[in-house]
Amino acid sequence: MVVVVMRWELSIPGSASLKDKRVVIRSLKDRIRHKFNVSVAETRHQDVWTRAELTVALVASDRRFADSVADSVDRFVAENARSIVLSTFRDVY
Numbered sequence: 001m002v003v004v005v006m007r008w009e010l011s012i013p014g015s016a017s018l019k020d021k022r023v024v025i026r027s028l029k030d031r032i033r034h035k036f037n038v039s040v041a042e043t044r045h046q047d048v049w050t051r052a053e054l055t056v057a058l059v060a061s062d063r064r065f066a067d068s069v070a071d072s073v074d075r076f077v078a079e080n081a082r083s084i085v086l087s088t089f090r091d092v093y
Contacts, residue, residue: 002066003059007043007089008077010052018049024082025052032056036073052083066092 015021029040036058044053056073060066070090078085 001059001061002063003057003093004066004070005089005091005093006056006070006073008054008085009044009087010054010077011084011086012050012052012082013084015049018047021049021052025054028077028080028083029054032073032076035076036069038069038073063092 010025012021012024015024025042029042032038032040032054036056038056038058040054040056042052043055045051054077058066058069058073060069074088074090077083
C-alpha cells in the first residue's frame with residue numbers, strides 16, 4: 001500500500017474578499033476530487049483573501065499508479081488559471 005500526500009501553497013490574484021477566494025478554492029477542490037478521486041482539503045490560510053494551501057491525499061496499492069495520479073494532479077493544479085502555485089510538497093509513505 002502506498003500513501004501520497006501533496007500540498008500546494010497558492011496565491012489567488014484578484015481576490016478581493018474571502019468569498020472571492022472561496023469560489024476559486026471550492027471550484028478547484030471539486031474539480032480535483034471529481035477528476036482524480038482523491039481526498040482534498042484547504043489546510044491553511046482560511047482567513048486570508050489571497051492565499052490558500054490545498055492538501056491532497058491518495059492511497060493506492062501500486063507505487064507506479066500512485067506516482068502517475070500524483071503527477072497528473074500536480075499538473076492540473078499548476079495549470080489552474082485562477083491561482084498561482086507558490087510552492088509544492090510531496091511525500092510518499
